[in-house]
Amino acid sequence: MAEPALPILDMRAVSKTYAAGGRTTEALREANLAVARGAFVCLLGASGCGKSTLLRVAAGFEAPSSGEALMWGKPIAGPGPSRGMVFQDYGLFPWLTVRDNIGFGPKARGRPAAEVRDIAERYIALVGLQAFADAYPHQLSGGMKQRVAIARVLANEAEVVLMDEPFGALDAMTRERLQDELLDLWSRTGLTILFVTHAIEEAIFLADRIVMMSPGPGRIEAVHEVDLPRRRDVSSPAFNDLRRMLAAQLHSHHAPRAAA
Amino acid sequence: MSSGIETGSLPAAAPAAPARRADGAGLGLARLRRLALACVVPAVLLAVWQLATAGRSYSLIPPPAEVWAELRDLAVGGVNDDAFSGTLWTHLAASLGRVYGGFALAAAAALPLGLLIGRVPLIRALLDPVLQILRPVPVTAWLPLAMILFGLGPRSAFFLVFLGAFYPILVNTVFGVRSVEPRLFEAAAMLGCTGPAQFVRVVLPASLPSIFTGLRLGLGFAWVVIVVGEMTGVQTGLGAIIMEARQLSRTEIVICGMAVIGVAGFISDWLVMLLGRRLLAWSPTHG
Numbered sequence: 257m258a259e260p261a262l263p264i265l266d267m268r269a270v271s272k273t274y275a276a277g278g279r280t281t282e283a284l285r286e287a288n289l290a291v292a293r294g295a296f297v298c299l300l301g302a303s304g305c306g307k308s309t310l311l312r313v314a315a316g317f318e319a320p321s322s323g324e325a326l327m328w329g330k331p332i333a334g335p336g337p338s339r340g341m342v343f344q345d346y347g348l349f350p351w352l353t354v355r356d357n358i359g360f361g362p363k364a365r366g367r368p369a370a371e372v373r374d375i376a377e378r379y380i381a382l383v384g385l386q387a388f389a390d391a392y393p394h395q396l397s398g399g400m401k402q403r404v405a406i407a408r409v410l411a412n413e414a415e416v417v418l419m420d421e422p423f424g425a426l427d428a429m430t431r432e433r434l435q436d437e438l439l440d441l442w443s444r445t446g447l448t449i450l451f452v453t454h455a456i457e458e459a460i461f462l463a464d465r466i467v468m469m470s471p472g473p474g475r476i477e478a479v480h481e482v483d484l485p486r487r488r489d490v491s492s493p494a495f496n497d498l499r500r501m502l503a504a505q506l507h508s509h510h511a512p513r514a515a516a
Numbered sequence: 517m518s519s520g521i522e523t524g525s526l527p528a529a530a531p532a533a534p535a536r537r538a539d540g541a542g543l544g545l546a547r548l549r550r551l552a553l554a555c556v557v558p559a560v561l562l563a564v565w566q567l568a569t570a571g572r573s574y575s576l577i578p579p580p581a582e583v584w585a586e587l588r589d590l591a592v593g594g595v596n597d598d599a600f601s602g603t604l605w606t607h608l609a610a611s612l613g614r615v616y617g618g619f620a621l622a623a624a625a626a627l628p629l630g631l632l633i634g635r636v637p638l639i640r641a642l643l644d645p646v647l648q649i650l651r652p653v654p655v656t657a658w659l660p661l662a663m664i665l666f667g668l669g670p671r672s673a674f675f676l677v678f679l680g681a682f683y684p685i686l687v688n689t690v691f692g693v694r695s696v697e698p699r700l701f702e703a704a705a706m707l708g709c710t711g712p713a714q715f716v717r718v719v720l721p722a723s724l725p726s727i728f729t730g731l732r733l734g735l736g737f738a739w740v741v742i743v744v745g746e747m748t749g750v751q752t753g754l755g756a757i758i759m760e761a762r763q764l765s766r767t768e769i770v771i772c773g774m775a776v777i778g779v780a781g782f783i784s785d786w787l788v789m790l791l792g793r794r795l796l797a798w799s800p801t802h803g
Binding site: 315316317334336339340341343345347348350351352353364365392393394408409412 | 697699702708717
């Protein structure tokens with residue numbers, strides 16, 4: 257690691273404008289963000305700050321209006337297995353069992369059936385859903401669905417996991433549990449995670465680096481490295497200081513929105 | 517169904533599926549109750565029919581007992597021994613053949629067409645207007661044209677059944693395809709399933725509940741249309757026997773024909789539903 261390593265994700269002056277009904281909306285203005293391999297980065301901001309747009313550009317669902325989105329130095333041309341996405345609303349295939357949802361990626365990429373089955377079993381075990389391998393998504397709770405969504409992405413050998421407020425629809429207890437499980441997975445696998453949230457505490461608990469974004473137009477406001485020791489104690493003074501500082505910064509962004 | 521087992525340690529919690537067959541005894545009782553309730557209205561109707569028609573010297577509508585006797589004669593003969601005796605199965609088989617033949621043809625045409633119209637904008641622009649204009653034309657209005665195009669006989673009946681089943685299947689397939697959650701295409705794409713492969717892995721399974729509704733409706737319409745279809749100078753079929761009996765003022769046979777169509781239609785719908793329940797076990801609204 258002597259020379260500066262090539263970032264796994266590199267957003268260079270990425271802007272995104274949408275045209276709808278004769279009006280153009282600037283969702284994201286000149287965002288620069290380099291994510292190193294193995295990092296856990298949180299995009300934090302209020303709604304309309306462009307954090308989901310930036311994530312969708314990284315996923316390849318949206319092409320930047322200007323600027324460049326690179327992975328390992330090459331332009332991102334569209335969605336692909338190397339960048340797995342975990343949606344807030346899960347996006348599981350309701351007609352497939354847990355096993356087949358997790359095996360969907362390898363199967364779609366033409367792996368032999370026996371191998372697909374092995375991979376599925378391995379990742380079912382990784383997220384602790386052995387007893388539910390043959391259940392359909394509608395039979396699962398929200399937390400279980402999100403475990404399936406995470407396993408599905410990992411089973412497909414994603415190098416980067418993009419998470420769009422993945423725990424936003426879950427109750428507090430489940431959310432905390434999944435945050436712990438995610439950190440555990442991350443430390444064991446060396447994944448790179450780009451995680452969108454509007455919850456300050458969640459960002460501090462999870463991230464190495466918090467990217468603060470602000471609305472009108474969406475842009476990156478500030479970047480904070482978080483060097484609190486893990487597992488982080490949410491009631492420690494250091495945690496609280498950081499929370500207070502980020503909250504103050506976040507709230508100062510609210511005013512200019514009305515002008516648009 | 518399973519909100520309670522959220523935060524506990526996972527492997528200890530039981531899967532949610534077996535809840536359905538948890539209490540067999542209660543289920544049996546519930547089924548019996550449902551059966552009893554279903555019989556109430558038919559029993560009342562039968563009683564009214566009996567009271568209104570029995571014992572009158574001159575009634576245009578025969579009493580239930582007379583219809584029942586005729587039905588037995590139609591099925592196995594030995595009561596009247598006329599031209600109609602024992603012919604029921606021939607007619608039923610002819611109608612079944614046309615209903616399922618026309619229905620199968622309609623499904624074979626409407627399913628791929630519906631998938632394409634729902635998913636490919638060019639094909640939608642090309643075909644949708646034509647189909648929308650043809651759709652309100654009642655099947656009965658096609659009868660004269662069908663007779664010119666296909667001649668008097670079974671082929672016209674077949675065509676009308678086809679037409680009757682075609683639109684419900686098509687419309688529901690298009691609807692199903694159009695209402696696939698966009699999120700699922702994104703999920704498939706980021707997992708490496710793109711382009712035409714999405715047809716098989718996403719579009720078709722996701723729209724299956726809607727397609728199934730279409731198939732059920734289509735089969736129902738096929739039974740509705742069969743009488744009209746068999747008015748076009750065919751010799752056999754439940755529609756044909758009804759028309760012939762009407763001309764001979766054999767109202768009891770007309771009623772028999774109606775009853776057989778009702779029962780046959782009901783059974784065939786039930787079979788489709790069983791199949792649907794198997795295929796759509798994953799869907800909370802069908803399974």
